[in-house]
Amino acid sequence: xxxxxxESFLKSFxxxxxxxxILLAINFWHEFQEKxxxxxxxxxxxxxxxxxxxxxxxxxxxxxxxxxxxEENILYQSKEDFYSxxxxxTVKKFLMKVIYPKENYFPxxxxxxxxxxxxxxxxxxxxxIVSFLFSLYALMPLRKAxxxxxEFVKDILHDFNTPISSMRINLKxxxxxxxxxxxxxxxxxxxxxxxxxxxxxxxxxxGIPTQLEAYDxxxxxxxxxxxxxxxxxxxxxxxxxxxxxxxxNKDAFTxxxxxxxxxxxxxxxxxxxVTISLERxxxxxxxxxxxxxxxxxxxxxxxxxxxRGIGIGLHIVKxxxxxxxxxxxxxxxxxxxxxxxxxxSKILQTS
Numbered sequence: 001x002x003x004x005x006x007e008s009f010l011k012s013f014x015x016x017x018x019x020x021x022i023l024l025a026i027n028f029w030h031e032f033q034e035k036x037x038x039x040x041x042x043x044x045x046x047x048x049x050x051x052x053x054x055x056x057x058x059x060x061x062x063x064x065x066x067x068x069x070x071e072e073n074i075l076y077q078s079k080e081d082f083y084s085x086x087x088x089x090t091v092k093k094f095l096m097k098v099i100y101p102k103e104n105y106f107p108x109x110x111x112x113x114x115x116x117x118x119x120x121x122x123x124x125x126x127x128x129i130v131s132f133l134f135s136l137y138a139l140m141p142l143r144k145a146x147x148x149x150x151e152f153v154k155d156i157l158h159d160f161n162t163p164i165s166s167m168r169i170n171l172k173x174x175x176x177x178x179x180x181x182x183x184x185x186x187x188x189x190x191x192x193x194x195x196x197x198x199x200x201x202x203x204x205x206x207g208i209p210t211q212l213e214a215y216d217x218x219x220x221x222x223x224x225x226x227x228x229x230x231x232x233x234x235x236x237x238x239x240x241x242x243x244x245x246x247x248x249n250k251d252a253f254t255x256x257x258x259x260x261x262x263x264x265x266x267x268x269x270x271x272x273x274v275t276i277s278l279e280r281x282x283x284x285x286x287x288x289x290x291x292x293x294x295x296x297x298x299x300x301x302x303x304x305x306x307x308r309g310i311g312i313g314l315h316i317v318k319x320x321x322x323x324x325x326x327x328x329x330x331x332x333x334x335x336x337x338x339x340x341x342x343x344x345s346k347i348l349q350t351s
Contacts, residue, residue: 005146009139017131024127028120032112039108043082044075047098051086060099063088070095077102109252140269167174167191179228180259181211194261199255216348217244221276224257234272241278248347254321260285260340283342292332299328 050056064070070085074096077083082100168191175184218241225237246253264274272288297303301319307351321328325341 005139005143008142009135012138013131014134016134017128018123020127020131021124024120024123025284028062028116028123032116035112035116039105039112040075040082043100043105044084046075047075047082047084047100048073048086050098053094056098062097063091063094064097066093066095085345137337160194164194164198180258185230187278192227195233199251199325208225211249212247213250214245214247214249217246217278217344218242220250220254221257224254225276226266228261231262232268235265236271236273238273238275239277240275244278244347246344246347247349248324248326252324253347254341255322256317256320256326259317262265263287264289264338265312278344281343281345281348283344284339285337285342286337288337291336292330292338293330293334295330295338298330306335 047059050059064085072085072087075082077082080102082105083186084098084101086094086098088094088096097152117175168188171184171188175181178184207211218239221239221241225239229235229237261274261276264285268274268287268289274288275284275286277284277286292298294303297315301312301315303315318328320326321342325346327345329341329343330338331341
């Protein structure tokens with residue numbers, strides 16, 4: 001089960017389970033209240049039997065003078081006792097007071113609570129099973145639709161390989177015939193951009209490889225900057241770092257760099273700057289571009305603030321960073337530029 005499928009399943013499961021638990025809790029609370037009232041009714045009956053049959057086991061009796069505030073056959077309670085008043089057939093001025101100690105009442109209520117809790121737990125387990133099955137059932141159409149969509153995208157990506165390979169071969173042959181040429185170099189870079197987008201989509205569909213390798217961060221950054229210099233010749237790139245060895249999947253980290261450097265060049269100003277620096281185990285990629293209106297949303301899938309692109313580049317960056325153990329932060333203001341901060345402490349090679 002993929003991450004977004006698991007997220008959908010868990011949300012459906014939790015929502016359905018919480019609703020069922022709320023309904024169960026309300027139902028059992030009312031049931032508990034009713035049964036507790038029945039206990040008090042039984043106590044009242046026991047008091048009546050005591051008053052009329054003198055069978056008063058567990059009860060205390062007393063005689064008190066009649067008064068307006070002492071109504072007969074009504075259950076009263078104090079902090080320590082339940083009590084009620086009853087007529088004495090042979091005596092008109094006095095009432096019989098029957099007392100039921102609360103020390104006998106509390107165990108009966110606790111027993112009722114325990115029984116209710118056990119019953120509630122049983123029904124809660126049943127509700128969890130029902131929620132689980134319901135969530136699986138609700139997820140099936142979504143999984144089927146996503147599977148069809150992924151298969152379609154995979155087929156398209158596969159079909160890209162033949163024309164792209166043909167273009168690369170023909171460009172190499174053409175380059176041999178006429179030699180180095182800036183226009184040919186730009187065509188090669190555009191093909192590499194298409195391949196980069198293809199790689200992004202493959203990562204989006206398949207996930208991230210976990211193979212680790214050691215490589216120099218500065219050399220990798222210089223290599224990728226040289227690539228983007230040709231695409232964005234009016235942008236000035238500054239690299240401020242010493243040799244630093246990383247231990248992580250190189251292809252995945254290259255995808256992160258490419259997406260971030262591509263955005264820094266694509267959305268920069270004319271004659272703008274991009275600075276890549278390493279400070280205190282953090283990689284900073286700072287540009288002088290347009291800035292971002294909603295920095296908190298840029299990592300959401302398909303979110304974009306420009307007409308260009310499809311809105312998955314930064315989502316893939318977030319996904320790759322999570323898989324590699326890289327913290328990710330973005331600071332941006334409109335018309336002031338953007339700074340992306342990558343925390344590399346977990347992938348820096350210490351020895």
